[in-house]
Every structure is written in structure tokens, then in C-alpha cells.
Amino acid sequence: MSQAQKDITSWSDKSGSFKRQVSSFRDVIEPNGKFPPEKGRYHLYVSLACPWAHRALIVRKLKGLEDFFDVSTVHPHMLEKGWHFAKSEENVKPANEHSDDTFPEATKDKLFGYSHLRDIYFKVQPDYSARFTVPIIYDKKTNSIVNNESSEIIRFLNTAFNDEISDENKKSLDLYPKELRKEIDELNEWVYNDVNNGVYKSGFATTQQAYEEAVKPLSKGLQKLEEILSDGREFLIGGRLTEADIRLYTTIVRYDPVYYVHFKCNFGLIRHDFPHLHKWLQRLYWKNPAFKDTTNFEHIKEHYYYSHKHINPFKIVPLGPNVDIEPLKE
Ligand SMILES: N[C@@H](CCC(=O)N[C@@H](CS)C(=O)NCC(=O)O)C(=O)O
Structure with missing residues (x-):
């Protein structure tokens, strides 16, 4: 084959x-x-x-x-x-x-x-x-x-x-400005390994050990991001929107509706357990149409739950969460 x-x-x-x-x-x-x-x-x-x-x-x-x-x-x-x-x-x-x-x-x-x-x-x-x-x-x-x-x-x-x-x-608009490249590259690297790809490594692991080896760094990675954002900053690096925000956003916006359940990344919900990460997500989603208008929760949920038959053989798509992204209150 x-x-x-x-x-x-x-x-x-x-x-x-x-x-x-x-x-x-x-x-x-x-x-x-x-x-x-x-x-x-x-x-x-x-x-x-x-x-x-x-x-x-x-x-x-x-x-x-x-x-x-x-x-x-x-x-x-x-x-x-x-x-x-x-x-x-x-x-x-x-x-x-x-x-x-x-x-x-x-x-x-x-x-x-x-x-x-x-x-x-x-x-x-x-x-x-x-x-x-x-x-x-x-x-x-x-x-x-x-x-x-x-x-x-x-x-x-x-x-x-x-x-x-x-x-x-x-x-x-420059999403990868020269003066921030080093910082962006450094952040991208661990965010890719532990978070962007970390959710997949957790979800597609076929042994307990492989799952734990992925989900633990993922949990740590989210904690680290939560700390970075704990000063209330709107963007991850340099006080401006960069590709680091974009690369993280597409994982975090899928976290509560899919990865938490489907990929067993259930040590915390973004909306309840990571308040600064949650605020960062809400701001990107509600304040910038390039984020909101390209985010389609119907495609997101339908794809994962319906397509991975080794994880979810009956293709049942969970109805929750009740709210895709909670409204921003500032
Ligand atoms: N390294 C690629 C990864 C892309 C990727 O894995 N896409 C997935 C969807 S989320 C895909 O098309 N998978 C199809 C398959 O595995 O058959 C990138 O970042 O562009």
C-alpha cells in the first residue's frame, strides 16, 4: 500500500x-x-x-x-x-x-x-x-x-x-520585521514543537508513553505562553502583530472545540484555565476581521471528529462548546 x-x-x-x-x-x-x-x-x-x-x-x-x-x-x-x-x-x-x-x-x-x-x-x-x-x-x-x-x-x-x-x-504591514526576527524564530520553534504540532503528537500517539511525552510539553508550553501574556500585552512579540501571533492563533482557536476532547489535551480549557491566552485569543478574533472571517468552526469541528476514524470511529461530532469564542469584555 x-x-x-x-x-x-x-x-x-x-x-x-x-x-x-x-x-x-x-x-x-x-x-x-x-x-x-x-x-x-x-x-x-x-x-x-x-x-x-x-x-x-x-x-x-x-x-x-x-x-x-x-x-x-x-x-x-x-x-x-x-x-x-x-x-x-x-x-x-x-x-x-x-x-x-x-x-x-x-x-x-x-x-x-x-x-x-x-x-x-x-x-x-x-x-x-x-x-x-x-x-x-x-x-x-x-x-x-x-x-x-x-x-x-x-x-x-x-x-x-x-x-x-x-x-x-x-x-x-510587516509580519516578520528584521529587528524582531530572532525573537520570533525562537518563539516559533518551541511553539511549533510543543504546541502547534504538540496537539497532533498527543492526538495521534498510539502508545501511552508517546501520548504523555507529547501532552506534558504541551501543557508546559501553554503555561509558558500564559506567563508571557500575563503582563496584559496584546501581541506576543514587540508590541505589534507578527507571524508568531498568527501561527499560535490557528492552534489556540481550535483548542477548546477540538483538541481538548478529540486529541486528549484535557489538562485545561483555554477559556477557563488560561485567562491571558484567552484574552489574547479573543482580541485577535473580535478586533481583526482577518482572524474572525477566516475562522470557520463548522469546518473545524466537522473535519476532526468526522475524519479520524481510529480516534472517533462513530464520527459523532460533539455539539459543544455552547459558545465558539466568548465575547470580549474590555
Ligand atoms: N507542514 C505542512 C503541514 C500541512 C498539513 O499537515 N496539513 C494537513 C491538514 S491539517 C493535511 O492536509 N493532511 C492531509 C493528510 O495527511 O492526508 C504545513 O505547515 O503546510
Whole structure:
């Protein structure tokens, strides 16, 4: 059986620890480069459920790149052949009817009308044998995948189109400013290992030991973040919004509705046990539409609970929490 057809737990090694694959496509969009910035040339494939793809959607909106990239959005059910597209975008059933064919805000593959995301990978590389992940930046001109690694995608979206962006605020917004790079890189590194990927390592562990080895650093990581934010600061680093906030946000916003239950990260709820982290989350969500408008709790919940049959074989999607994000009181 090819890697592509295996269950997600096949990412685990012998010890039962989850090992995330290294992304395959690592080019960049940059002026005068192999992939120069051109309006309408590139397409973004995402899942609204996926925290990695969510990073790209936030930066696309913060930088005002909606007209530069159109987006195809996969259906939240990730089934045997991986992510698939909606069969129809009309007469869409409500999210709670669990249709594999349609879902509010899931789209068709707008470029090729393919049924599955894997078809894009095979079009570009017929012998592709790794996982079929989102996000993808696809180049319509050369029919290739520019990049499928979110940490790199958000870096080049931050700068590549600056000469073409007309809104001055969006053009000058720098999410990775030179003077903060060292601090951002340091924070990103442990946040990635212990928190962003930590929730997956906890949830996909197949031994008790592997689970505990993941969930303990995750618990410590959240405590550390809580301490950093305990002075009431609005952003993690430098008193301004940076990619460090974006990278953490997409994990924390999924924490109470999904990771706490589904991935057994249940030593604390963000809303009850991490008041400063909670306030930081609420501010990003309620004060900046780039965060709120790209956060879709229906896709998020439906995807995780419905797609990981080794964790939740009956695909029951819990109804709670009653409130997705509590209102901000300041
Ligand atoms: N390193 C990648 C990870 C992306 C990733 O793992 N995406 C998940 C969704 S959350 C995916 O598409 N998984 C499909 C699969 O494993 O078959 C990134 O940050 O862009």
C-alpha cells in the first residue's frame, strides 16, 4: 500500500510517536524570481479546518491579497482518498447533516474540477508518494506547485506582492520585521514543537508513553505562553502583530472545540484555565476581521471528529462548546 493510502497513524514511528512529514514543494514567489508576483497567476488550495492552511488565509487577508489569489476550499471530511472537493455548491445541506458531497463554504476545485486534492499532486508529479496536504500554492502558468509548507508561504506572502498592493496600511504591514526576527524564530520553534504540532503528537500517539511525552510539553508550553501574556500585552512579540501571533492563533482557536476532547489535551480549557491566552485569543478574533472571517468552526469541528476514524470511529461530532469564542469584555 502506498503511503498516500495509509491511515494518518502511519505517520507514527515504532514508539507510537507521531512524525510529521517534511513538505515537498519549497519554491517562493518573489520579484525577479522563478515565480514572480503576478495578479491572478497563483491559486491557493485550503481547508478551513486545517490550522496550517488557516495561517495562509489570515495572511492573504491581512495583506489584502484576495484579488491576487483565488481559493479552492476542500470539504471538511477527509476520507480514504484524502481531501476532496464539494460535488455541488448549490442547495447545500446544513453542516449538521453530514453530507460527504456538499458542505457550506466547501467549493469545487476551481481550476480543474478534480474530485480530490491528490489529483493536483499527481498532475504536477505523477509519482508523488507523500501525503496530500493543504495548503498548496499552485502556479497556473507553469502548472506546478510553488509551495506546500505554510511557514514558508506566510513568509513570502508577507513581502512578495508589496509593490502591487495599493492599500498603504496593508503594503507596509510587516509580519516578520528584521529587528524582531530572532525573537520570533525562537518563539516559533518551541511553539511549533510543543504546541502547534504538540496537539497532533498527543492526538495521534498510539502508545501511552508517546501520548504523555507529547501532552506534558504541551501543557508546559501553554503555561509558558500564559506567563508571557500575563503582563496584559496584546501581541506576543514587540508590541505589534507578527507571524508568531498568527501561527499560535490557528492552534489556540481550535483548542477548546477540538483538541481538548478529540486529541486528549484535557489538562485545561483555554477559556477557563488560561485567562491571558484567552484574552489574547479573543482580541485577535473580535478586533481583526482577518482572524474572525477566516475562522470557520463548522469546518473545524466537522473535519476532526468526522475524519479520524481510529480516534472517533462513530464520527459523532460533539455539539459543544455552547459558545465558539466568548465575547470580549474590555
Ligand atoms: N507542514 C505542512 C503541514 C500541512 C498539513 O499537515 N496539513 C494537513 C491538514 S491539517 C493535511 O492536509 N493532511 C492531509 C493528510 O495527511 O492526508 C504545513 O505547515 O503546510
